[in-house]
Amino acid sequence: MAEEMRIVLRNYGKIDPLKIEDYINAGGYKSLAKARGLSQIQVIDEVKNSGLRGRGGAGFNAGMKWSFSYNTPADQKYVVCNADEGEPGTYKDRIIMENDPHTVLEGMAICGYAVGATKGYIYCRGEYPYVVDVLNKAITQAKAQGVLGDFDIEVRMGAGAYVCGEETALLESIEGHRGEPRFKPPFPGVAGLWGKPTVVNNVETFANIPIILEKGADWFKGIGAPKYPGTKVFTLTGDVVNKTVFELPTNMTIRDVVFGMGGGVAGGKKFKAVQIGGTSGGFIPESMLDTQVDFDSMNAIGATLGSGAVFVMDETTDLIDVIERITKFFEHESCGKCTPCREGTKRMHEILKKINSGKGSGADIAITERLGQVMTRACLCGLGQAAPGPVLTTLKNFRPDYNAKLG
Amino acid sequence: MADYKEIISAYKDLPGGIIEAYHAIQKEYSYIPEDAVVAAAQAFDISKARAYGVATFYSYLKVGKRGKNVIRICESAPCHVAGADKVVAALEKELGIKMGETTEDGKFTLEFTECVGQCQATPLITINSKPYGDVTTEKIPGIIAEY
Ligand SMILES: Cc1cc2nc3c(=O)[nH]c(=O)nc-3n(C[C@H](O)[C@H](O)[C@H](O)COP(=O)(O)O)c2cc1C
Ligand code: FES
Numbered sequence: 001m002a003e004e005m006r007i008v009l010r011n012y013g014k015i016d017p018l019k020i021e022d023y024i025n026a027g028g029y030k031s032l033a034k035a036r037g038l039s040q041i042q043v044i045d046e047v048k049n050s051g052l053r054g055r056g057g058a059g060f061n062a063g064m065k066w067s068f069s070y071n072t073p074a075d076q077k078y079v080v081c082n083a084d085e086g087e088p089g090t091y092k093d094r095i096i097m098e099n100d101p102h103t104v105l106e107g108m109a110i111c112g113y114a115v116g117a118t119k120g121y122i123y124c125r126g127e128y129p130y131v132v133d134v135l136n137k138a139i140t141q142a143k144a145q146g147v148l149g150d151f152d153i154e155v156r157m158g159a160g161a162y163v164c165g166e167e168t169a170l171l172e173s174i175e176g177h178r179g180e181p182r183f184k185p186p187f188p189g190v191a192g193l194w195g196k197p198t199v200v201n202n203v204e205t206f207a208n209i210p211i212i213l214e215k216g217a218d219w220f221k222g223i224g225a226p227k228y229p230g231t232k233v234f235t236l237t238g239d240v241v242n243k244t245v246f247e248l249p250t251n252m253t254i255r256d257v258v259f260g261m262g263g264g265v266a267g268g269k270k271f272k273a274v275q276i277g278g279t280s281g282g283f284i285p286e287s288m289l290d291t292q293v294d295f296d297s298m299n300a301i302g303a304t305l306g307s308g309a310v311f312v313m314d315e316t317t318d319l320i321d322v323i324e325r326i327t328k329f330f331e332h333e334s335c336g337k338c339t340p341c342r343e344g345t346k347r348m349h350e351i352l353k354k355i356n357s358g359k360g361s362g363a364d365i366a367i368t369e370r371l372g373q374v375m376t377r378a379c380l381c382g383l384g385q386a387a388p389g390p391v392l393t394t395l396k397n398f399r400p401d402y403n404a405k406l407g
Numbered sequence: 408m409a410d411y412k413e414i415i416s417a418y419k420d421l422p423g424g425i426i427e428a429y430h431a432i433q434k435e436y437s438y439i440p441e442d443a444v445v446a447a448a449q450a451f452d453i454s455k456a457r458a459y460g461v462a463t464f465y466s467y468l469k470v471g472k473r474g475k476n477v478i479r480i481c482e483s484a485p486c487h488v489a490g491a492d493k494v495v496a497a498l499e500k501e502l503g504i505k506m507g508e509t510t511e512d513g514k515f516t517l518e519f520t521e522c523v524g525q526c527q528a529t530p531l532i533t534i535n536s537k538p539y540g541d542v543t544t545e546k547i548p549g550i551i552a553e554y
Contacts, residue, residue, distance in 0.1 A: 085524055086521070086522070087522070088483035088484055088485060088521060088522035088526070089483075089484070089485050089522065089526050090522075090524065090526070091524045091525060091526055091527065093524075094524050125524070126430065126465075126467040127467065127520075127523040127524060127533070127536065128524065129536050130536075156423075156426070156427065157426065157427065157430050158465075158467075159426055159429070159430065159465030159466075159467040159468050160465050160466035160467025160468070160520070160521075161464065161465050161466065161467075162521065173426065174423050175422070175423040176422075176423030176424060176425040176426055176451070176461065177423075177461060178460055178461055178464040179464060179465070194422070235526065235527070236527070237485040237526035237527065237529060238485055238488065238489075238529075239488075243526075243527045243528070243529075244527055245527070275484075279483065279484055279522075309526070311484065311485050313488065317488060322484050322487065322488060325482070325483075325484050325487045326484055329483060329484070329521060332466075332521065333521070335464075
């Protein structure tokens with residue numbers, strides 16, 4: 001039976017997030033002081049050895065990422081916290097920031113010390129003005145207490161563009177431009193914000209840092225799946241009994257999440273599908289529910305861990321209708337910079353609308369599959385590359401649902 | 408009401424601050440006046456085309472007049488399956504306008520939005536960014552009456 005394990009959310013409900021004293025009394029900012037007593041390399045090695053991988057979706061080793069910025073000499077470096085949280089179904093970064101803002105600030109300051117950056121930005125989505133207030137209050141308190149030392153943090157607001165969660169689009173947005181992704185390389189670690197070395201990590205990634213410094217890499221490495229250690233914060237939505245937030249070790253299974261913590265399908269109905277990782281995630285059938293939720297196990301079944309959003313659908317769900325809605329999302333959110341995504345998302349939506357209205361044919365299915373393959377390979381950024389995922393995984397795992405709709 | 412020129416000048420020395428300036432203007436006006444985009448172009452020393460390009464790229468920002476209170480209905484998949492279409496119908500009926508329109512008295516505008524990160528309470532709407540979750544047809548008159 002799945003049991004919650006709170007590392008990231010260790011202070012959730014236990015402290016007043018608007019009181020820095022509470023955070024400090026709970027041991028807060030001790031890890032930053034500890035880090036500053038170590039060499040920069042020692043801090044980076046500790047994070048690297050912990051095995052912590054990014055919680056924003058790409059799963060890159062956090063310490064490794066930091067080492068790129070550390071190794072790039074520059075007069076100015078930056079630390080950026082990705083709080084854009086645009087994946088539908090996801091609300092974990094909000095929960096973390098609303099309930100324990102200082103743990104994010106502390107994680108960023110530790111990163112700043114490790115890579116040699118004196119300035120940090122939190123890019124928080126514009127739909128969370130109340131979270132921006134919490135963060136600004138926390139920053140003011142931290143500055144007044146002097147705990148951040150020479151590390152400065154500023155909050156910048158996103159403005160309703162899903163693509164700005166992509167790290168280079170995010171940097172463009174902080175610079176005051178349209179949020180269109182950049183060509184990579186160079187990666188932000190080497191040339192990021194205003195061309196300077198920039199570490200971009202997710203809120204949850206930073207929230208893991210203070211406790212890793214406190215308890216050590218070996219402690220962290222021992223939790224969850226060996227290749228993707230630690231916990232993951234999941235947010236449940238859809239037809240599930242407990243539509244709420246949970247933090248679980250990464251060696252739990254999808255079944256543990258949906259039926260254990262989630263309490264199963266709501267209203268006594270039968271399970272149909274679960275989409276994990278946000279709206280770009282794969283659709284998972286009952287037969288795959290015993291898969292472990294860690295990054296690599298999910299990839300192995302053609303799904304993703306992504307943001308940790310868990311969208312449960314019961315037997316009454318019209319999957320093709322859901323897929324049509326999702327293809328509309330991507331058409332709307334494509335930034336238009338690259339042709340395969342701009343045109344592909346539009347055509348994909350067009351075809352799905354046709355199929356959903358009962359006018360589709362076998363030829364439409366074939367062309368959808370081919371278009372999906374092309375987009376996966378040819379799109380410039382992760383948005384277009386992942387956009388066909390829900391279509392392709394439902395074609396694979398739920399083909400009868402399509403067949404039933406063909407005219 | 409603060410003049411948009413004053414708002415812009417408060418941000419003009421902030422690196423990349425044009426989006427923050429737009430947010431501040433929108434907070435005051437509930438939208439970004441066309442002339443404010445021209446003023447922002449001057450203050451941030453970029454072309455009008457660029458300033459307009461930035462303002463219109465972001466769906467949370469709106470160039471041109473709209474209602475005092477902006478009601479946004481989430482239509483992302485989790486809210487969609489939870490019955491966002493019923494919420495749309497009920498709001499349209501209550502206010503006597505269609506999605507995308509503004510009431511004659513200029514009090515309310517109806518818009519769609521994608522997920523606003525409150526998916527524990529689908530279907531969901533926001534009014535001036537304040538979330539109202541688990542919305543039902545019955546709850547709508549009461550919510551509207553708050554404004
Ligand atoms: C379309 C798109 C949207 C993304 N949205 C987010 C997001 O909302 N939050 C996030 O942390 N990462 C998001 N990412 C991933 C970021 O590009 C980046 O990998 C991440 O912020 C790195 O942090 P991490 O290593 O700590 O995960 C997105 C990527 C793509 C392609
Ligand atoms: S899906 Fe509607 S708030 Fe997230």
